[in-house]
Amino acid sequence: MEHWIIQSANALSFASILFLLAAGFSITFGMMRVLNMAHASFFFLGAYIGMETLKRSHNFLLALVVASLFMGLAGLATYRFFLRRFSREEEFPQALLTIGVLLVASEVVRWTWGGRVYLPSGPTFATGSIALGGLIFPKYRLFLIAVGAAVSVVLWVLLTKTRLGALVRATADDAEMSQGLGVNTRYLFMGVFGLGAMLAGFGGVLAAPVLGLYSGLDWEALLLAVVVVIVGGVGSFYGLLVGSLAVAFVDTFTRWFMPELAWFTIFLPVALILAFRPHGLMGKPQ
Amino acid sequence: MRTRIGLLVVLGLGLILAPSFLGPWQTGILTRALIFAILAMSLDLLMGYAGLPSLGQSAYFGTSAYVVGLMTTRATASFWLNFGAGLTSAALLAALFGLLALRARAVTFLMITLALAQVVWALASSGRAVTRGADGLPGIGRPDLGFLPWSFDSAASFYYLVLAFFIITAVVLHRIVRSPFGLALTGIRDNEVRMRALGYNTWLHLYIAFIIAGTFAGLAGIMDVYFNSIVTPASAGVMVSADPMLMIILGGPASLLGPVLGAFLIVPLSEVVSVFTEHWLIVMGLIYILVMLFARQGLLGVLRRKAEAPG
Numbered sequence A: 001m002e003h004w005i006i007q008s009a010n011a012l013s014f015a016s017i018l019f020l021l022a023a024g025f026s027i028t029f030g031m032m033r034v035l036n037m038a039h040a041s042f043f044f045l046g047a048y049i050g051m052e053t054l055k056r057s058h059n060f061l062l063a064l065v066v067a068s069l070f071m072g073l074a075g076l077a078t079y080r081f082f083l084r085r086f087s088r089e090e091e092f093p094q095a096l097l098t099i100g101v102l103l104v105a106s107e108v109v110r111w112t113w114g115g116r117v118y119l120p121s122g123p124t125f126a127t128g129s130i131a132l133g134g135l136i137f138p139k140y141r142l143f144l145i146a147v148g149a150a151v152s153v154v155l156w157v158l159l160t161k162t163r164l165g166a167l168v169r170a171t172a173d174d175a176e177m178s179q180g181l182g183v184n185t186r187y188l189f190m191g192v193f194g195l196g197a198m199l200a201g202f203g204g205v206l207a208a209p210v211l212g213l214y215s216g217l218d219w220e221a222l223l224l225a226v227v228v229v230i231v232g233g234v235g236s237f238y239g240l241l242v243g244s245l246a247v248a249f250v251d252t253f254t255r256w257f258m259p260e261l262a263w264f265t266i267f268l269p270v271a272l273i274l275a276f277r278p279h280g281l282m283g284k285p286q
Numbered sequence B: 001m002r003t004r005i006g007l008l009v010v011l012g013l014g015l016i017l018a019p020s021f022l023g024p025w026q027t028g029i030l031t032r033a034l035i036f037a038i039l040a041m042s043l044d045l046l047m048g049y050a051g052l053p054s055l056g057q058s059a060y061f062g063t064s065a066y067v068v069g070l071m072t073t074r075a076t077a078s079f080w081l082n083f084g085a086g087l088t089s090a091a092l093l094a095a096l097f098g099l100l101a102l103r104a105r106a107v108t109f110l111m112i113t114l115a116l117a118q119v120v121w122a123l124a125s126s127g128r129a130v131t132r133g134a135d136g137l138p139g140i141g142r143p144d145l146g147f148l149p150w151s152f153d154s155a156a157s158f159y160y161l162v163l164a165f166f167i168i169t170a171v172v173l174h175r176i177v178r179s180p181f182g183l184a185l186t187g188i189r190d191n192e193v194r195m196r197a198l199g200y201n202t203w204l205h206l207y208i209a210f211i212i213a214g215t216f217a218g219l220a221g222i223m224d225v226y227f228n229s230i231v232t233p234a235s236a237g238v239m240v241s242a243d244p245m246l247m248i249i250l251g252g253p254a255s256l257l258g259p260v261l262g263a264f265l266i267v268p269l270s271e272v273v274s275v276f277t278e279h280w281l282i283v284m285g286l287i288y289i290l291v292m293l294f295a296r297q298g299l300l301g302v303l304r305r306k307a308e309a310p311g
Helices: A002-032 A039-057 A060-085 A091-113 A139-161 A163-173 A175-180 A185-211 A217-232 A237-257 A267-276 B002-021 B024-049 B058-074 B079-101 B106-126 B155-178 B180-190 B192-197 B202-228 B238-251 B257-276 B280-294 B299-308
Strands: A129-132 A135-138
Touching: A002 A039, A002 A135, A002 A139, A002 A163, A002 A185, A002 A217, A002 A237, A039 A060, A039 A091, A039 A185, A039 A217, A060 A091, A060 A185, A060 B280, A091 A217, A091 B106, A091 B238, A091 B280, A129 A139, A135 A139, A139 A163, A139 A185, A139 A237, A163 A175, A163 A185, A175 A185, A217 A237, A217 A267, A217 B106, A237 A267, A267 B079, A267 B106, B002 B024, B002 B155, B002 B257, B024 B155, B024 B180, B024 B202, B024 B238, B024 B257, B058 B079, B058 B106, B058 B202, B058 B238, B079 B106, B079 B202, B106 B238, B155 B180, B155 B202, B180 B192, B180 B202, B192 B202, B238 B257, B238 B280, B238 B299, B257 B280, B257 B299
Parallel strands: none
Antiparallel strands: A129 A135
16 A cells, blocks of 8 residues: 555656646647647756756756756747748648757757766755655655646646636637737747746756656657647646646556556557547547 | 659669669668658658658558568568568558547647657567667578579669669559549548548548558568668657658658658768768758758749749
8 A cells, every 4th residue: 555655656746747848848739739849858958957057056946947047048949930930830840840959959968968877966955755654755756746736736827817828728729810819929929938948947957856867868758748748638738737647647657567568558548548539638629 | 744754764764873883882872762762752642642741650660670670580581471571560550550540630640640659669679578679689681582593682782672662662652642542632631521521431541541651661661671680779769750751841742752852862961971970960950950941842842833933
């Protein structure tokens, strides 16, 4: 029983990482129909920038802030200089362009940091473990769960209770109509893109002490984001939340029971979802 | 039309004569270009004609490569047996994945095919007992066709073998896209609802196209494993899916000739660049970015517009 509780805590902390990683990917996909492969690079680069900041300042919070800011700017730049040049119908060229960005970022990281595996430390207040009700939990995992919960609440309020959120949802439903009603969709797209990239960079820094940092992590992150979106459904907050939780739990428990089949088992839910609920657990048919 | 025939003649003569003027290294590059041309043409049936942008052709390429690799290293060296097993496995996998992927269209389809292809990649990388993980399966010799008196050990002779399969692929795909079936695919691409209203079973058309494309991707995978004499998880990697898409967009979709042009530009370029720098992936990334920004109407599109422009 205690193993189940501890594994569930692990799954929840992984869900937090997936949520931060997939949020921007899912929202920009739902809103602009842009399949942004480079989103994984924001997560990846952000983690490395966070690690460097941490090495120099020994301040985890500063690392989070610096990585988020840099990746936010990178997101704005990717939209402003590349994606804005495409019309809405050019979905495939956009997707391929972002593969190019991912390749460049991936190789620049390998050039700069080499092929070795890094395991940055977490913040000092979240090292070690803590006993709760007779069970011992690593503090950092609990910290991740808390951050994930906090960010998801903030994002939920932002998307469902504010004017900005209403604009985002309206534009996701019908971009032309909301443009016709006077919404500056370009600025909105750029803002959302930057925000999503920022969250990915933030998530990368948080994920690094758990996942480690190595070349190839960006492709893995891309696949995780894709799987979360397929399982949860495109473009809704609840889809993102349910998708992150479902993928994290399936992955954590199959790794526990069948470590040999790691990676493979993550795709089983994808096949099941596609067979029985092709629009994802929370998605609406389009 | 005249430009097209001219291009075909020049291309055909060039392809037949090329090895006489080139060394083994250059011939090898052309062989690789032909292999990717087979892959890109088969994807064009899906992406250009049927409007289904699959980013998962590596699944069939990689599967048949692994099947041939496993058969050769563990069971039999018979080319035709391994060839048949490779193609069959690619076709069966496409029949399975097609059922899942065709639940969606457009960019969601692209995302799903990507995820499905990664199943194959994940199996190849983590199923150490069978695939030997990242080390791959080395020691796969050049094929022996049995009834032919010569061997395919030299670069030029293997090139002609691949060229023969390339021509077969081009002819078969050309017949398919000109057939009523192929025309129906184009109709479905342009307006699926209307085609359904006209009484076409659009799903079945797309499903069959998906299996055909997967089978030819498998053919390219078989050629690739004999060419490299090793199969590694990279044969099932994302770039095997993305590169042919780049080639199609660069050359011009829905033409079969376009993807071939794209392959003959991209493959030599990346091979040459990789000689000069170990960071050639940066150059490849830049090529993706530049092609999408400035050449996404495709070379054939540009040529056609030039030909049609008055004066």
